[in-house]
Amino acid sequence: EAGTGITRHMKVNGCALTLLAGAAALHVGVPPALSSSHRRVPAALMQQQSVSQPSEVEPLAAAAGETNVVGAEVEQTNERFTPITLQSLDTWAEKFPRLQDKLADIKMSSLIFPFKASPYLVEELIDWEMEGDISTDPFYRLIFPTMDMLEPSARATLEEACATKEPLTIKAAVEEIREELNPHPAGQKALNAPKKAELTGVQHKYSETVLFFASAAQTCHAYCTYCFRWAQFIGDSDLRFAQKDAGSLFDYLAEHEEVSDILFTGGDPMIMKTRVFKQYFEPFKDPTFLPHVKNLRIGTRALTFWPQRFTTDADADELLALLREVKEVGGRHIAVMSHLGHVRELSTDKVRHAIHRLKQEAGVIIRSQSPVMRGINDDAKVWADKWREEVRLGIVPYYMFMARDTGAQAFFDVPLVRAQQLYADAIRNTSGLCRTARGPSMSCTPGKVEVVGTQEVMGVPAFVLRFLQCRDEKWIGKVFFAKYDPKAVWFDDLEPLDGMELPWEYTGLPRPCIDEACQIEYLMSQENA
Numbered sequence: 001e002a003g004t005g006i007t008r009h010m011k012v013n014g015c016a017l018t019l020l021a022g023a024a025a026l027h028v029g030v031p032p033a034l035s036s037s038h039r040r041v042p043a044a045l046m047q048q049q050s051v052s053q054p055s056e057v058e059p060l061a062a063a064a065g066e067t068n069v070v071g072a073e074v075e076q077t078n079e080r081f082t083p084i085t086l087q088s089l090d091t092w093a094e095k096f097p098r099l100q101d102k103l104a105d106i107k108m109s110s111l112i113f114p115f116k117a118s119p120y121l122v123e124e125l126i127d128w129e130m131e132g133d134i135s136t137d138p139f140y141r142l143i144f145p146t147m148d149m150l151e152p153s154a155r156a157t158l159e160e161a162c163a164t165k166e167p168l169t170i171k172a173a174v175e176e177i178r179e180e181l182n183p184h185p186a187g188q189k190a191l192n193a194p195k196k197a198e199l200t201g202v203q204h205k206y207s208e209t210v211l212f213f214a215s216a217a218q219t220c221h222a223y224c225t226y227c228f229r230w231a232q233f234i235g236d237s238d239l240r241f242a243q244k245d246a247g248s249l250f251d252y253l254a255e256h257e258e259v260s261d262i263l264f265t266g267g268d269p270m271i272m273k274t275r276v277f278k279q280y281f282e283p284f285k286d287p288t289f290l291p292h293v294k295n296l297r298i299g300t301r302a303l304t305f306w307p308q309r310f311t312t313d314a315d316a317d318e319l320l321a322l323l324r325e326v327k328e329v330g331g332r333h334i335a336v337m338s339h340l341g342h343v344r345e346l347s348t349d350k351v352r353h354a355i356h357r358l359k360q361e362a363g364v365i366i367r368s369q370s371p372v373m374r375g376i377n378d379d380a381k382v383w384a385d386k387w388r389e390e391v392r393l394g395i396v397p398y399y400m401f402m403a404r405d406t407g408a409q410a411f412f413d414v415p416l417v418r419a420q421q422l423y424a425d426a427i428r429n430t431s432g433l434c435r436t437a438r439g440p441s442m443s444c445t446p447g448k449v450e451v452v453g454t455q456e457v458m459g460v461p462a463f464v465l466r467f468l469q470c471r472d473e474k475w476i477g478k479v480f481f482a483k484y485d486p487k488a489v490w491f492d493d494l495e496p497l498d499g500m501e502l503p504w505e506y507t508g509l510p511r512p513c514i515d516e517a518c519q520i521e522y523l524m525s526q527e528n529a
Contacts, residue, residue: 058137078312081221086110092122098134102144107144108162110156111174112181113408117143118222118305124348125304138342138376145225149408154180182406199252201243206447206469209261210253215244216276218267221305224339226373226403226412246280253290263297263337270302274315274322281322285330296332301339309352316357323362334364338395341370341377343385346393359394369399372419372440373412380425387426387434400439402451405490413489416440416463420451438468444491446471457481460497463488 010163084092086107093099099106106115127141134140147155154177161173201213243249253259269277283289286295302309308318327334336358343349358364368390372378377386387397400423403413419440427435442449447470456466461484467475482494 022093042182052227077500078314079308081306081313082119082219084119086115092117096128097433098123098128100134100145106144106514108470109147109149111158111162112177113149113225114143114223114227115143115146116220116223120306120308120350121222122303124350125344129511136375139344141375142224142226142341143222145408149225149265149411150177151410164311176434181408198245199243202249202252204256204259205471207473209259209263210249210256210259211265212249212280213243214264214269214272214276214280215268216263216272217269219267219271219272220266221302221309224301226371226376226408246283249280250283250290253293257292259293261295261297262293265299268300268302268305269302270306273318276407277319281326284326284332287329287331289330294333295335296326297335297337299337299339303338303351304340307348307351310354310362312358316470320357320362323358323364327363334362336364336366337398338366338368338387339370340368340390340395341373342382343389346386346389352393355393355395365397367398368395368437369401370510371401371403371412372414372422373403374414375412378414378418378422380422380429383422383426384429384434387430387437388477391431391433397434397437399441400437402440402442402490404443409489415486416451416488416493417454417484418488420453422455435445441468442491444522445489447475449491452479454484463494463498465494 014354016028036038037488089103089106095101121139121143127137127139128134128139135144135146147158157173157177161170164170164184170190171503184434201215203211203213253262264280281296284293302337308316313319323334326332339344345353355366358366370377372383383400384444390397400419402416402419403409423437423439438450440451442451446467449469452466453465455462462481463484464479465482466479467477470476481497484494485495485496488494
């Protein structure tokens with residue numbers, strides 16, 4: 001932990017560096033138990049060759065030796081989750097030789113960006129036999145950081161600091177670079193956190209929804225390279241949302257009867273053992289306990305990183321039973337908000353079995369959401385195939401998000417105009433059952449802003465935007481306009497149409513007209529002037 005004064009050692013580009021704890025995102029691990037059942041070519045790749053783009057839902061063709069029956073029983077062995085860390089990465093590179101040339105790059109960039117990988121993803125989702133540079137595989141790009149994720153000036157700063165081999169110099173450079181990466185976007189610390197000292201793991205941005213960050217959930221089975229909550233994992237308590245105490249959360253909820261939804265988030269709540277998870281969920285088995293709280297959401301990427309959490313983990317059965325009891329006895333709606341960004345994630349027998357158990361044995365609803373990220377899923381066919389397969393498996397497509405303005409946004413971002421076109425192309429090639437997906441949406445300071453499209457407004461090219469959620473509830477559902485900008489990638493890049501006052505203030509709330517009729521009336525008056 002940061003501040004303990006314990007030293008850790010790693011090699012970067014052949015130079016031994018002694019780093020103070022907290023100076024880098026290092027994670028202690030043990031060498032992996034290398035599985036002999038590894039498939040070098042992911043089943044999804046064989047399946048995708050036969051996937052067409054019909055307008056109706058159709059199943060992906062199964063790879064040889066795999067079942068395509070939803071929920072079919074599959075023979076699985078007990079596996080203990082052991083993460084791939086920097087300390088075990090060399091061992092994994094022996095098994096996957098294409099990693100060897102990438103080690104120095106991964107290790108140096110991991111001084112800035114947290115690194116942890118999942119054995120399941122590395123073995124079953126990365127296509128190690130692909131032609132060309134392995135770093136272009138979407139699942140390699142998802143978990144292995146690179147120095148290319150830094151702006152040139154930040155990269156030079158880090159390389160120069162590492163060349164000195166001085167721990168304090170390196171620590172200072174790391175902190176300087178991280179501060180420039182906007183560790184808490186959209187007012188998470190300044191605007192979302194309740195002003196109560198005991199609520200160190202609560203955010204309350206929208207009146208009806210509270211986010212809760214359980215201390216034991218502030219890690220994941222693996223870290224996404226583009227994670228907008230990367231600051232949770234770098235050992236800096238000043239940047240971290242986390243709270244062990246459930247009592248103060250429940251006290252806060254009792255004082256706020258407008259709250260109908262709790263989102264348990266992180267990190268990943270599904271990293272917690274069931275005995276720990278239970279302290280937050282078990283009280284909701286009582287229908288009289290906080291009866292105004294109707295919906296319990298769990299934000300997780302376990303289906304991608306470790307679907308065994310719901311199947312063969314030692315406490316998987318206990319977890320599913322708890323979820324079902326909270327639903328059936330407590331009368332709560334339970335939604336697993338699953339981060340699913342690519343159709344390949346839905347391809348393995350392990351994930352399909354996990355989905356089946358969650359739906360049939362726990363009785364939960366699974367909703368999918370993901371940002372659109374350059375080099376990972378910025379392809380309309382990937383999204384259309386993903387949404388079709390989700391519907392077939394009983395998952396509800398929910399959101400397409402934009403890359404948030406934090407971390408390595410510049411490495412992954414997709415322009416708003418392209419993202420909107422991608423969404424439109426994908427959604428029109430699916431059936432109506434897939435069109436529950438909303439987007440592309442920006443979770444920015446004022447709220448969730450959907451890019452509805454582009455339109456010429458009184459002769460002026462403009463983005464048509466809409467608030468799906470907003471700090472100021474009067475704006476929810478309202479349409480507004482901004483200047484068309486083919487390079488804009490985020491809300492803060494947008495400018496108001498000429499003559500209109502739509503300042504992007506610190507609070508993030510545009511001041512003037514709160515509905516489209518007002519704005520159109522203004523434009524007409526300008527035209528007639």
